[in-house]
Amino acid sequence: MIIDAHAHFVPQSFLDEVLSRPGLFPSVKAASGRDGVRFTFANQDAKRPVPNGMSDVERRRKGLAARGIDKQVVAGWLDVFGYDIPADEGLEWSRFFNSHLLKAAASTPFLVPLATVPMQSGKLAARALEEALDQGFHGAMIGTQPKGQGGVLDDPELEPFWEVASARKAAIFIHPTFGARDDRLKAYGLVSAVGRVTDTTMAVARLLYSGHLVRYPGVNLIISHGGAALPVLFGRLRRSFATAPAQNADPALGFHRLYFDSVVYDAATIRFIAEQAGADHILMGTDEPFVIAEPEPVKLIDACSFGAADRQAILGGTAARLFGIS
Template structure:
């Protein structure tokens, strides 16, 4: 594992690549991107032609609108080599100055419309394909599988299978049809994840505001942060994080709108009996039990995120290789002008500890 030197004007002490270091002889901290995706053709081949796929695609089309779909199709085709070929992935990582990626299946592979048998096959294929992809560069790639949130009884089994493949955990969406993350049916899943120390990566796919967001790619720009905020609020206000304090959950997109607007949640928790009934502490306190990626596209928001959650709870994320990602995630982090220690913690120190790279 090669650690890339920090950007000019950031580091202040001995660094890798010939720079002096405040901790001479210490192993350099790798740069770690926790938000990177894999496209898996085997999963799409499995579901092709099944009852329910056409309806799911019609819903996605309504939610995104024709103009967005016309852009997204060519974009996905253009990034397909980076999203499937290990050598192209590694070359792109080198260009970005990224040492390690945590690779998760594209959220388009969730297929939460499938029946129990198909859902199990989807998750097994996704886990095995991700493990095989990462095994081609084991010093640079770590991976996550999927869990079928539409069938809560299967979620523990999918998590266990992913861990058996050598993956670090699973990726989940912000909800499943008819179920929020506060649903009691998920209790065994949260318990198993906490018990095993598995990583859960919360990454929404789609937004239930539907046609209200079907222009100008609002389905993503507004919808994804909204879904993050709703999902995290369900976990907090329902007491999931009280019952399972050892959960190791990373929220994509900086947790959406919630971390920077958490004061409203705190006020409701203290002012209203219905808002404060489910969790033991003010909602803002739970931010320090969660992890957040840095993909917020605004240096001021990134600074606010580190202030709200703590710099030790923020991890570098790029959404590689899609167009809503950051082509230069380290540069985006540098633009936030964090204190030197916080910069290096977010750049890789926090993730190296969480993913147990060292």
């Protein structure tokens, strides 16, 4: 079985209900325009429009079949997660989105759904994760910056979430947000090309140094976009710890428990990640339906010239195990 372990999906039924019931969530506004549906949370700036293809099931089915992909692990889109709204409302918003995603996946067998949870509250995120796993979700996708821009995943207030994720041995997929506080990124498309890499790198480096993967050993943590810069920086992280450990945990203890998707667009880079983390810690992904998505993920893995066992693990074996796909 060949599995695309990184993709995004927003059910059309979700968009239709939000647009037809304004005021359903007091802190959420949705507007439909020529470029798609835009969400506004807590009177902040409007998010990017939901991209074309995000809800098109038939187009997705044909595209996967043409490349020989059997299953696609799908989460929502970070711009609809709503971490900026009040926590109680965020819980209901997550439940609302999850209900639509679960129904869509039930009628579309090739989709494997990942839940969203309200990361603005560790207690409520834990509750939402428990509910989602009980309902049949295969894990959850979370953003790098809970509570809006500047939030950190090692925030002590989020410990209830990590406790549940570890106890349930949940697959948690970490994905960057789109915001950019650094003005140097606001040109040349650097928010996407570079900003997402630095965002993920900082978020997960904090988890490594804080010892999260030691304290919460049951969590299966998947890092998007090849782990950002973490595989390249692994030696520097270890050296920094050795020379100035302070109160930090040994980053090597957590690094070797991380999993990485293959969305790096380069065979040599994938081989390097395999050298650092092991081929059995890489999951093939596309990042569909975005323009930047990897068009030929199976061919990219084959270009790495892995042995049969490693190839099978990357193309689907590891994803099937982590996400519980039969």
